[in-house]
Amino acid sequence: MNYNRKFLGMLALSLISFAGLAQLSTPPGGGSQRSYVRQHIGGVGTVAIEYSSPGARGRTIYGAVVPYGFNNLGFGLSSADNPSPWRAGADQNTTFTFSHAMKIEGKEIPAGTYGFFVAPAQDGPWTVIFSKDNNHWGSFFYKEENDALRVEVAAEDASVHEWLTFEFIDRTNTSTTVALIWGDKKLPVKIELADPVEAHMTQLTAELNNQLGFSFQNYVAAARYASSVGEHDQALQWADAAISGPFVGQKNWGTMSTKAAVLTAAGQADEAQTVMDEAIKLPGANAGAIHQYGRQLIAAGKADKALEIFKYNQKTNEGAWPTNYGLARGYSAVGNYKQALKYLKLAKANIPAGDTLNGPIIDQNIEKLEKGEDIN
Template structure:
């Protein structure tokens, strides 16, 4: 009798185990629609899409499996639902910084991604503040963060639903959903310079701020990417003499000169360049000479090129650059003299080719 009661007790325990807290536990098995994630950086901004990938499997997709327009799905709280833009849970898209989609701004964050396709080539992309719902069954238009209208494109059959970043530029990307015979693209634009400038301000208050090179990089970025020139000047001044890690070098003086020139302060820019010339290496002096040629400061350009020849009397490239400068300003005699000198010093192939080209242009037979 005790043995029978023990067996009954074991059976009851096993039964309770399957009807208690673990009643909805499931095995981990492969999904029919595989999960996927794609990501792209634009500048320092990360864009990520998480979705499930259904297959066509010979079915008619557009207008059938994915109905045109909004539809009552017969379940959940939504009276009308868009397509979930994938399978199973919400398709989500996230932005690590504020961006614009089809010209409309949207804040950094994670959004549920939904699509309304129409029978013509129109579609509406919906970015919902609700990113944790299951599909579109609980879609609420009041939770929309943004809607944009786009045009679809016909494509050859794409068996697996696919998201990719079909175009990428330094400040934008185009996301394309491709499935069956239709592509639905939308453009994301990123204010890269603004984001990077804000990030630099923060990073300079942390460990990167204890490196002279960080302040130089910050000023150089602002100079070359349309950033705030006043801030760029402040940063390069700190790199030169503003902080305990500062050090005056030809490199940071050259950057300061370029910043001042871009701000329209030509006299101050030239004064800084003149100071930098005493510290500049061969490459830097060459760059300074060409910078002055571009600014039509021919006398100063010649000064820098001649100083480079004086400092490096056996370097053919220095003579080649001086000869080119004379050619540009119209002094044929001295141009030929220095270009021939460059060729006499057994120059590397690129310098030889440039000197010979310039001499031919001056009417000299090679």
């Protein structure tokens, strides 16, 4: 008798121990299966959604399987005083994980992982909820006080979808729209980086502080991006690092012209011109690159300086294409159409083989100069 009691006790302990083990990976029984989707936003941000996907199985979904509004589910914390939204999936919480601060339908939410809930409406917009609670079963333990964000979103009619699915249906450089699709409805939710510039600047800084920072080309790329979004001080630091940074800096046409572009964007045109006067004498400053610099000077209203650069280009590169064309533009910019016509005809005579674009344009410009018209 004592032996039997001892045996039964050991058996009970064994059953308890086995009950705590993870389940074997036996084939699924046909119910809701866990699913996962992930989308990049703007090259730096990500949205990851994990959910269980139930099937419609011929049932009426909204107003039946999924009741409208908030409801007393009769379990957990759900009650008449604390009604619950729909779990927006099945089984464990559906979760959204944001790598960066985002805007959901225009409202900001910090980076993190959130439980996702929905309160469908028979008429009008649906309530979409991102909750700080993200590790519960369904919405039985939902608490409104733990909402991180609520937005109202209009649902749309859709072709019947058997399996509940989240799909990224629209993407731009800084945003995406994810749609919950199930049954005959689609619920599109717009998600965008809250501060794309800050996100990219943080990412670039982190990368340059790591292995990618051992390349002057990467500092050039970072400086040009920072300059394009108005981060002039940081852009100048990165431009200087590309030129003279320890181990990686190189003074050449590419790095110096980048610094000049950064200075120009920051409103320091005189400093930029000083840098470019040195850049055109450095490796990489070929005839085409110098020609483009001259054209930029004309566009900036600096015709005399442009002509000086075109003369330097023609002399240094011994009349190679497109130096004569540059002189034609330079003389035209200062109103000397006779000299411009002379060099434009020289340019026509040495158009590179296979170039079918410049010939007709030069012919048109010759006609303009003969009429006393500027060709720039």
